[in-house]
Each structure stands twice: as C-alpha cells, then as structure tokens.
Amino acid sequence: MSRHKNVRTMNLADELDDYDGDYYEDGESEGISPEDKAKIADGLRRVREVIGDDIPLITDDKIEETLWYYYFDIERSITYLLNQAGMTATKKQKKTVAVDSKAPSQKAAAKAQQGFEGPSPDDVVIAAQSQSKGLGKGQKAEKAPRAATTSIQKGVENLKLTEPPEKTAPKIPKKKIDVVAEYEKLKSKRKENANLIVIGHVDAGKSTLMGRLLYDAGVVDERTIQKYKQEAEKIGKSSFALAWVLDQTGEERARGVTIDIAVNAFETEKGRFTILDAPGHRDFIPNMIAGAAQADFAVLVIDSSPGEFEAGFNIRGQTKEHALLVRSIGVQRIIVAVNKLDLMKWSQDRFDEIKQQLSQFLATAGFQSKNVSFIPCSGLTGDNIVRGPEAGLIPWYTGPTLIQELETAKPVAKAVEKPLRMTITDVYRGGVTNPVTISGRIEIGNVQVGDIIVAAPGEERAQVKGIEVDNEATDWAVAGNNVQLHLTGIDMDHLKIGDVVCHADNPLVPLKEFEAKILAFESLTPMVIDIHRGRLNASGRITKLIATLDKGNGTVTKKKPRHIAPGSLAVISISVTGVPLPLEKGSKIVLRADGLTVAAGVLA
Numbered sequence: 328m329s330r331h332k333n334v335r336t337m338n339l340a341d342e343l344d345d346y347d348g349d350y351y352e353d354g355e356s357e358g359i360s361p362e363d364k365a366k367i368a369d370g371l372r373r374v375r376e377v378i379g380d381d382i383p384l385i386t387d388d389k390i391e392e393t394l395w396y397y398y399f400d401i402e403r404s405i406t407y408l409l410n411q412a413g414m415t416a417t418k419k420q421k422k423t424v425a426v427d428s429k430a431p432s433q434k435a436a437a438k439a440q441q442g443f444e445g446p447s448p449d450d451v452v453i454a455a456q457s458q459s460k461g462l463g464k465g466q467k468a469e470k471a472p473r474a475a476t477t478s479i480q481k482g483v484e485n486l487k488l489t490e491p492p493e494k495t496a497p498k499i500p501k502k503k504i505d506v507v508a509e510y511e512k513l514k515s516k517r518k519e520n521a522n523l524i525v526i527g528h529v530d531a532g533k534s535t536l537m538g539r540l541l542y543d544a545g546v547v548d549e550r551t552i553q554k555y556k557q558e559a560e561k562i563g564k565s566s567f568a569l570a571w572v573l574d575q576t577g578e579e580r581a582r583g584v585t586i587d588i589a590v591n592a593f594e595t596e597k598g599r600f601t602i603l604d605a606p607g608h609r610d611f612i613p614n615m616i617a618g619a620a621q622a623d624f625a626v627l628v629i630d631s632s633p634g635e636f637e638a639g640f641n642i643r644g645q646t647k648e649h650a651l652l653v654r655s656i657g658v659q660r661i662i663v664a665v666n667k668l669d670l671m672k673w674s675q676d677r678f679d680e681i682k683q684q685l686s687q688f689l690a691t692a693g694f695q696s697k698n699v700s701f702i703p704c705s706g707l708t709g710d711n712i713v714r715g716p717e718a719g720l721i722p723w724y725t726g727p728t729l730i731q732e733l734e735t736a737k738p739v740a741k742a743v744e745k746p747l748r749m750t751i752t753d754v755y756r757g758g759v760t761n762p763v764t765i766s767g768r769i770e771i772g773n774v775q776v777g778d779i780i781v782a783a784p785g786e787e788r789a790q791v792k793g794i795e796v797d798n799e800a801t802d803w804a805v806a807g808n809n810v811q812l813h814l815t816g817i818d819m820d821h822l823k824i825g826d827v828v829c830h831a832d833n834p835l836v837p838l839k840e841f842e843a844k845i846l847a848f849e850s851l852t853p854m855v856i857d858i859h860r861g862r863l864n865a866s867g868r869i870t871k872l873i874a875t876l877d878k879g880n881g882t883v884t885k886k887k888p889r890h891i892a893p894g895s896l897a898v899i900s901i902s903v904t905g906v907p908l909p910l911e912k913g914s915k916i917v918l919r920a921d922g923l924t925v926a927a928g929v930l931a
C-alpha cells in the first residue's frame with residue numbers, strides 16, 4: 328500500500344485479490360512509517376465517530392484506503408465515503424421544503440416583487456465597483472489526492488467504479504452549443520441556485536440554526552437527529568445535536584466549533600440554496616474567506632442573549648469583521664438572524680436595540696438599507712425559521728420567517744457570456760471512466776462538454792469530458808452553477824485546489840505584482856501580508872501606498888500617504904513573495920497580517 332512500494336511490476340487484479348485489508352501486518356516491508364500507521368488508526372476512529380458503524384458499504388478497509396488516498400484528511404474522506412454509500416446531503420436534497428409560500432407577509436411579498444438585483448450606485452466598498460472577473464489561485468499547501476500508483480489507491484479507484492453508469496459516460500457533442508442562448512431560453516423555467524454564507528461571532532448559533540433549517544426543511548430525517556442527540560448526550564454536549572448536521576468532523580464535534588466551511592443544500596418551491604456555514608472562531612477566518620468568495624448573500628447570526636451581542640460586536644468580535652469581509656468581497660445582501668431570542672423571552676426591546684446598532688454599522692460597512700433585513704428567531708426551538716413562531720410567542724412581529732426572507736433574496740445576475748473563470752475547490756480521482764474530476768462554482772462565463780481548458784497558473788490542457796450540476800449530468804453550465812467537471816488528457820498533479828479554470832484560448836495570466844483598491848480594516852504601511860483569494864493563500868508585501876480615495880465618489884484625496892488609516896479606501900501596490908498568483912483585474916482579495924484581517928478589496 329505504501330507509496331514507496333515498487334508498483335511497476337504489479338498487476339491490478341492480483342493486487343486487489345491479494346489484498347487482505349491489513350495494511351499494518353508487514354508495514355515495514357511495505358514502507359509505511361509508524362507515523363502513517365498511527366494516522367490511519369486515528370483517522371479510522373475519527374471517521375467512525377462521525378459516520379457510525381451501521382453503513383454496510385463502508386468497511387474499515389474502505390475507510391483506511393480512503394484516508395490514505397486523501398492524505399488522512401478526515402473531512403474529505405468522510406465526504407467521499409458517504410458519496411460512495413449514496414448518502415451525501417446533496418444527494419438527499421431532492422426533497423422540496425413544504426414552506427407555506429402562500430402566506431408571506433405583505434412586506435415579504437413586496438420585497439419579493441422588488442427583488443434585490445442590479446448594481447448599487449452608491450456602494451462605498453470597492454468590490455462592488457468593479458464587475459469581478461476571474462479569480463485567483465492558490466495556494467500554499469493544499470494537497471491533491473495521492474497519485475494512483477499503489478494498491479490502496481487502486482482499491483480506491485475500484486470503489487469509484489460503483490458510480491451509476493449514466494454519470495460516467497458523458498458524450499462529447501459534435502456541434503458547439505450556443506450556451507448563452509440556451510441559458511437565456513431556460514432561465515425563467517429553472518430554479519435559481521443561490522449560495523448563502525452563514526456568518527457571525529463564535530457560538531452565535533450558526534450551525535444550530537442551519538441544522539434546524541435543514542431538519543425542518545426535511546433534508547435531515549428524524550432518525551438522524553435522534554442519533555445525533557444520543558451521541559451528543561454521551562459526550563455531554565446534548566445542545567449541539569442540531570449543529571452536528573453541519574459540523575461533521577470529529578474534531579469539530581469534540582471542540583464544539585466549526586473549523587472548515589460546511590456545505591449543505593436544500594430546495595424550496597421557489598429556489599435552491601447551498602448553505603456555506605462559516606466558522607466563527609477567529610483562527611479559522613481564512614476558511615470563512617474561502618466561503619465568502621462563493622456567496623450570493625449572507626445570513627449574519629447574532630446571539631441576542633445578555634452580553635453576547637455586545638461581545639460579538641466589540642472590536643475583537645467577529646460580527647463586525649465578518650460583515651465587513653463579506654461586503655468587501657462583493658456580497659450585497661445580508662439577512663440578520665437575531666437568534667437565541669428564546670433566552671430573552673422574545674423581548675421586542677432587545678430586538679430593536681440590536682437592530683438599531685447593527686443597522687448603523689451595516690450602513691457604514693457599505694450595505695444599502697434596502698438590502699438589509701432583521702428576523703427574530705431561535706435556531707434551538709425552531710421558532711420563525713421554517714415554521715412561523717408558536718402562536719402568541721412574538722405578538723409584536725408580523726414579518727417573514729427566515730426561509731421566506733431567503734426566498735426573496737435573489738442572487739445578483741452573473742456574467743455568463745464572459746470568459747470562463749472557476750476556482751477549483753476539490754480535485755479527485757473519479758474512477759476508470761472519469762479519471763480526473765474537479766469541482767467548484769463557475770464565477771464567470773460558461774463551459775460545455777468538449778471544451779479545452781487550463782487551470783491557471785498551470786498551462787497543461789485538458790478536455791471537459793462530462794459536466795454535472797448539482798449531481799445531474801448536463802452538456803453545459805454557466806456562472807453561478809456549482810459543478811463537477813470530468814476531465815481527460817491531464818494528470819491530477821497539474822490541478823490544485825485554488826487554481827482557476829479558464830478556456831485554453833482565453834487564459835488568465837498569473838501575476839507577481841499588482842495594484843488593488845482596498846478598504847482598510849487596520850492601519851496599513853508597507854508591510855508583510857498574507858494574500859487570500861478563496862482557498863488561495865500566499866505571502867506577499869504591500870510595497871507602495873499609492874493614494875487614499877474618497878468613499879463617496881472614488882476621487883483621490885491624498886497621493887502617496889505615509890500610512891492608511893482603518894476605515895479608509897485606498898489604492899496600494901502588492902508584490903507576491905513566491906510564484907505568480909492566478910489573479911487578474913476584478914479578483915477579490917483579502918489581506919491578513921498577524922492573524923488579523925487588515926484589508927479587503929479588488930484588483931484594480
């Protein structure tokens with residue numbers, strides 16, 4: 328099994344037949360290190376903690392193979408294994424939520440008519456000033472799965488052969504499709520997909536709220552919740568059972584915090600939603616940035632209980648930092664879930680106090696008031712999330728439930744006719760018929776089966792052999808779709824998480840130096856910084872402070888300032904320390920230094 332084993336003379340069938348499932352028996356002769364053995368054993372335990380023992384298709388052997396293949400990455404292994412067993416959330420998402428959409432409030436109905444699309448003329452934040460073009464890359468140390476040269480990896484390939492044949496045999500059309508015309512024809516008939524990022528201070532109740540949403544929406548069944556409740560009780564964390572719907576890894580559960588972006592999806596009569604649940608803890612802000620880059624709108628969760636709103640809202644709290652971040656990377660629409668109101672006896676005074684303070688702040692952060700709404704709710708009790716509040720509980724409130732409000736929040740129109748840009752969020756081996764698969768969200772442009780693509784900064788070409796949108800095979804996809812692309816003609820080593828997929832005849836040219844228009848959160852001088860764009864994370868340096876700008880009209884207020892004060896809009900020069908990054912005009916970036924987010928904006 329070891330990657331050091333001499334595989335050149337192996338025969339795949341023999342290997343699979345001979346394999347007895349014990350990787351450790353002659354570990355030394357196979358070259359596996361004691362550390363790797365320990366990691367596999369630990370990984371097996373952690374995977375079992377999450378998925379339990381009762382899925383017959385997921386044997387210990389398969390778990391170990393998968394862990395090895397994914398470099399002991401627990402989360403990706405679990406996702407893969409559940410996929411294999413046909414149990415992913417996305418596969419379960421087909422159910423339509425039984426929302427009583429006939430009964431939205433007048434306010435909600437009016438909002439629904441008016442919509443939230445279109446440019447915002449007086450946006451103070453730079454991201455909104457420029458139509459974003461493609462995005463950048465990656466990244467330091469994201470590993471692609473291991474190359475398939477070992478018996479275990481071959482075993483994994485074999486596992487993947489269980490995929491349904493219709494998904495694995497896409498046909499390459501002979502004639503080019505006019506994707507933009509096809510999309511326009513279908514647009515009004517298709518349910519739009521919206522990605523929503525759930526943000527807020529640590530412990531505000533983000534995961535619980537979304538767990539509740541998925542549960543009440545019918546995506547997660549009663550049995551699963553009961554199982555989570557029992558398991559949570561066993562480790563003395565019974566109140567976390569709903570949060571576990573999203574917090575899938577053993578570490579997240581043991582610590583009671585979200586570490587990486589959890590993804591889940593649900594559908595209502597009016598729309599299809601993909602939830603990105605961002606970690607609140609400040610150590611995990613880079614993960615949150617990765618999610619925000621793909622979001623259409625944000626749900627900001629506030630803990631309304633005494634002292635907690637204030638803690639999240641102070642200078643070191645994540646309420647402000649998250650809201651500023653999502654706004655600076657282009658999110659225009661925000662729904663504030665004033666949560667845990669059950670702990671405040673559903674006090675209108677508390678709701679109004681929070682609403683008043685946050686409205687002021689969100690306006691200064693660049694959110695237009697028509698794009699901000701406040702919903703009183705409790706994720707734990709489920710009041711005003713999918714079902715309305717229990718009779719008489721919130722007599723002072725006549726507005727929409729959270730889900731009704733989500734349905735009115737239409738995603739901003741996407742540039743489907745521009746050159747293709749899609750940041751890779753995952754790379755995996757899809758079996759013999761689909762040797763290499765990448766996934767991500769198309770940010771700009773469109774793609775069709777047969778297209779020749781490159782993944783910048785790489786220059787290796789690949790052909791798109793098949794496309795899946797929301798797990799359904801299709802001939803084409805456009806900006807806004809979450810897709811899987813099955814590729815031929817390229818080795819996995821040439822594809823990395825954070826790379827930007829472009830058509831080979833219109834590639835993005837990676838940059839070593841660039842100028843950006845940014846909003847400063849902290850004081851800036853020429854200094855060392857980390858550059859984040861989606862999952863891309865690389866070190867660099869602010870080399871020049873070019874000018875500060877007026878927030879209202881964007882004119883230069885001062886050339887060559889000595890420093891840039893927090894809250895200022897400015898143009899700066901940045902150089903990249905290592906290899907050039909796949910960034911271009913319009914790419915949204917976040918700058919961090921010493922564990923703090925110091926600025927965010929777009930390439931000028």
Ligand SMILES: Nc1nc2c(ncn2[C@@H]2O[C@H](COP(=O)(O)OP(=O)(O)OP(=O)(O)O)[C@@H](O)[C@H]2O)c(=O)[nH]1
Pocket residue numbers: 527528529530531532533534535536566567570583584585586605606607608666667668669670704705706707708
């Ligand atoms: N009373 C009450 N408690 C809640 C509510 N929502 C969440 N909680 C509790 O608050 C704690 C934190 O909830 P989580 O959902 O894990 O919070 P989170 O914001 O996802 O936390 P991070 O992902 O770590 O930032 C848990 O004990 C929940 O049971 C609510 O509406 N009412």
